Amino acid sequence: MNKKYQVLRCGRLYDGVTQEWKSGQSILVEDHLIAEVGSEISVPEGADIIDLTDCQVTPGMIDAHMHMDYFDWHTVREEVYTQSEEAKTLAIARCAEKALRRGFTTVRHVGGITSNGYGVLDVKRAIERGYFPGSRIVAAPMFLCSAGSHGDLSQGFAKNPLLSQKLQQERLTLGVGKDYFVNAVREQVKYGSDFLKIMATGGFFTPYDTPVQQQLNDEELKAIMDTAHALGKTVTAHVYTNELMQKLIAFGIDGMEHGSLMNRETAQLIEEKGLYLVPTFCPYEEAVHYDPEEIKKKQPEFRKKLELYKDALQAGREVICSSKIRLGYGTDFVANHQNYESGYEYEAWLNSGMKPFDALKAATSVNAGILQLSDQIGTLEPGKLADISAWKRDLMHDTKALLDCAFVMKEGKVYETESCLE
Ligand SMILES: [Zn+2]
Known part of the structure; x- marks a missing residue:
């Protein structure tokens, strides 16, 4: 069977571990897995391009x-x-x-x-x-x-x-x-x-x-x-x-x-x-x-x-x-x-003075460890399942940002989103 390729062009990217936003990043998804993450990834012929350049991209x-x-x-x-x-x-x-x-x-x-x-x-x-x-x-x-x-x-x-x-x-x-x-x-x-x-x-x-x-x-x-x-x-x-x-x-x-x-x-x-x-x-x-x-x-x-x-x-x-x-x-x-x-818990963490990156890390790589799934989810890196979310509201300053998902992919499949704020 032919492989399905998707390329996600990211505005800013948080990988689930490093306390920073990387810009100019793309993610290559091959079927249900992340194949590459970086500023210069290969783009296979016929790949679907998904434009998330106005979003902050995180692990699911x-x-x-x-x-x-x-x-x-x-x-x-x-x-x-x-x-x-x-x-x-x-x-x-x-x-x-x-x-x-x-x-x-x-x-x-x-x-x-x-x-x-x-x-x-x-x-x-x-x-x-x-x-x-x-x-x-x-x-x-x-x-x-x-x-x-x-x-x-x-x-x-x-x-x-x-x-x-x-x-x-x-x-x-x-x-x-x-x-x-x-x-x-x-x-x-x-x-x-x-x-x-x-x-x-x-x-x-x-x-x-x-x-x-x-x-x-x-x-x-x-x-x-x-x-x-x-x-x-x-x-x-x-x-x-x-x-x-x-x-x-x-x-x-x-x-x-x-x-x-x-x-x-x-x-x-x-x-x-x-x-x-x-x-x-x-x-x-x-x-x-x-x-x-x-x-x-x-x-x-x-x-x-x-x-x-x-x-x-x-x-x-x-x-x-x-x-x-x-x-x-x-x-x-x-x-x-x-x-x-x-997403409401994000607001509670920030209102208690927790740093946004600490909350994001808790909800991604730390939780993956707690669920004993670190080998499959929680970070954006090659070999992991393509579980990827994206957000338009500013995750660094807006306590309601995690209530308003703009894009979600699970195992390479894109789903329609719903907001908690509507
Ligand atoms: Zn309980």
């Missing part, structure tokens, strides 16, 4: 913390019980397509919020086979959790114990004891989970728990990590407190999500071990840049917790931003934006 963006299985954040709590598993799978497919059209060519699903099944793996495989368009998916379909924990959505019915218990029992990866979780990890891996996600502490969004509770005991945590590692899988944890972050590090955790109450001592430990953190800034913006009017719009119990922990969240944000931790870019949208609007 990656969101490392997504919950893809709901249609609309305003109704996410209802969707847990009012949508069928089939409908939730449709929501995942829709999210994958909309994320792709916004320049995010790869996403990491860190456990279903509404779903209690494996639809995300079906969507992932269908996209890989080219049945419909969507971002590449790396997924942990279900998070491992305990009764009453942040992962136990039946806690919303806790004042009706009989109903709550029934719903709790239907949750496929909710249980107790070391043996339960050893088996749960093995099952997740059997069904195709790319990594394991655990709910280690409570959270902000759930009504009856707190971010400072340890919700899996030491024995359970250790059993999960040992089993996952024996099967060649990594583990990441939803976690807030310093005590538990330090414990997880001692038990061999591979990376962590949120870490929002972090102190300097914990940050140093993470730096020393070279672990990653996906800090997900967006959900805590109203507390960190204190805005009582915005907080008032949240659900009552979420609101209370944001008020209660706002000083600690502010201090934690400063520690994270001034650290040398390997930070990934992830959104965790369940309560303020749609799950496919990944």
Whole structure:
């Protein structure tokens, strides 16, 4: 079969690693791969020329913390019980397509919020086979959790114990004891989970728990990590407190999500071990840049917790931003934006004083490493998959620039874009 060649003429180019814009660059794409990048590349006869000279060209963006299985954040709590598993799978497919059209060519699903099944793996495989368009998916379909924990959505019915218990029992990866979780990890891996996600502490969004509770005991945590590692899988944890972050590090955790109450001592430990953190800034913006009017719009119990922990969240944000931790870019949208609007996290990073190149690197080469896909994506260089995004608004000064994708290519195929700003 004849090879297909495309040449992308770039205005400015960021390669995913080097903190600079290169001008006068072109990219030669051969079928689904990047063949050459440079100022003087070969242009094969019959190559399609794509003019991006009025754009900033970057690797395809990656969101490392997504919950893809709901249609609309305003109704996410209802969707847990009012949508069928089939409908939730449709929501995942829709999210994958909309994320792709916004320049995010790869996403990491860190456990279903509404779903209690494996639809995300079906969507992932269908996209890989080219049945419909969507971002590449790396997924942990279900998070491992305990009764009453942040992962136990039946806690919303806790004042009706009989109903709550029934719903709790239907949750496929909710249980107790070391043996339960050893088996749960093995099952997740059997069904195709790319990594394991655990709910280690409570959270902000759930009504009856707190971010400072340890919700899996030491024995359970250790059993999960040992089993996952024996099967060649990594583990990441939803976690807030310093005590538990330090414990997880001692038990061999591979990376962590949120870490929002972090102190300097914990940050140093993470730096020393070279672990990653996906800090997900967006959900805590109203507390960190204190805005009582915005907080008032949240659900009552979420609101209370944001008020209660706002000083600690502010201090934690400063520690994270001034650290040398390997930070990934992830959104965790369940309560303020749609799950496919990944560009909002860029605004949050810049508003916290992070440098644009640090945010761009987090969303490209650093995230590729977190997803264990560094050999395929995350940088613009020969041999990598041709996942390429382009942006017209100034990424160096415009905090909304990543909300407005101008061009997206995934594995050499160009897709129509959608803006989050329309
Ligand atoms: Zn999350």
